[in-house]
Amino acid sequence: MNPLPEDMENVLMGSQSSHASLRDVHSINPTQLMARIESYEGREKKGISDVRRTFCLFVTFDLLFVTLLWVIELNVNGGIENTLEKEVVQYDYYSSYFDILFLAVFRSKVLILAYAVCRLHHWWAIALTTxxxxxxxxxxxxxxxxFCQGAFGYVLPIISSILTWIETWFLDFKVLPQEAEEENRLLRVQGAPERAALIPGGLSDGQFYSPPGSEARSENEAEEKQDSEKPLLEL
Known part of the structure; x- marks a missing residue:
């Protein structure tokens, strides 16, 4: 077969690929498409995503864990009642652990209010608490x-700092990116029916075709036939 010009081949290949893409759009099952849209809308109606719920659960764990360590510290240093009065009523910044507990309460209230109640989609709240x-x-x-009061002088500040930065990492690298990706996917799925409606239906394979190739010897045979008929005409 004679090779087709490059421009003609590109046009034919583009026509075939566009035809295939159009058939793929029309082959979308409307039932499956609506089911996907309803599933995404159902997630939106829940009000809070699974990854955000995990983050709020970890914030609650932060508060409970620091509180547990603080209660253990109260019991170790001479009994809960006496130590509680010493650390809260007679609060001393240089020797009390109560402000570390207060920081845990502050973090939990701000983060739960911002990311569970207000459903904030920004990092400023976690940046403030951190x-x-x-x-x-x-x-x-x-x-x-x-540091002069035993092991809890090391444990409470270190644990509190580690939990704080884990919360920051989890929100910045897990919660916000995944929720943004889910929102973009929902917008693409919801826009699919509108894009499909703009494409005219009823396209058939006959609208896109390739011209049949000619044989390599066709031109030579035509020339030989003309040469053989010339003597007969002259006679």
Whole structure:
């Protein structure tokens, strides 16, 4: 077969590919498409995603774990009642652990209010709690005398700082990106029927065809036939 010009081949290949894509659009099952849209809308109606719920659960764990360590510290240092009065009523910044518990309460209230109640989709709330917690814990470690009071002088500040930065990492790298991806996917699925409606239906295979190729010897045979007929005409 004679090779077709490159421009003609590109046009034919483009026509065939566009025809295939159009057939794929028309072959979408409307029932499956509506089921996917309803599933995404059902997730939106829940009000809070699974990954955000996990984040709120971890924030609650942060508060409970720091509270547990603080209660253990109260019991170790001479009984809960006496130590509680010493740390809360007679609060001393240089020797009390109560401000570390207060930071945990502050973090949990701000984060639950921002990301569970208000359903915030921004990082400013977690940035605020992380900055305040890190600054106060650093000042506490430098200025206080906690290291002279046993192991809890090391454990409580370190655990509180680690939990704070885990919350920041989880929200910034898990919660917000996944929710943005889910929202974009929902918009694409909802826009699929509209894009399909703009494409005219009833396209047949006959509308896109390739011209049949000619044989390599066809031109030569035509020339030979004309040459053989010339003597007969001259006679």
């Amino acid at each position: 900055a305040v917690t890190s600054a106060l814990l650093l000042a506490k470690v430098i200025l206080s005398k906690l």
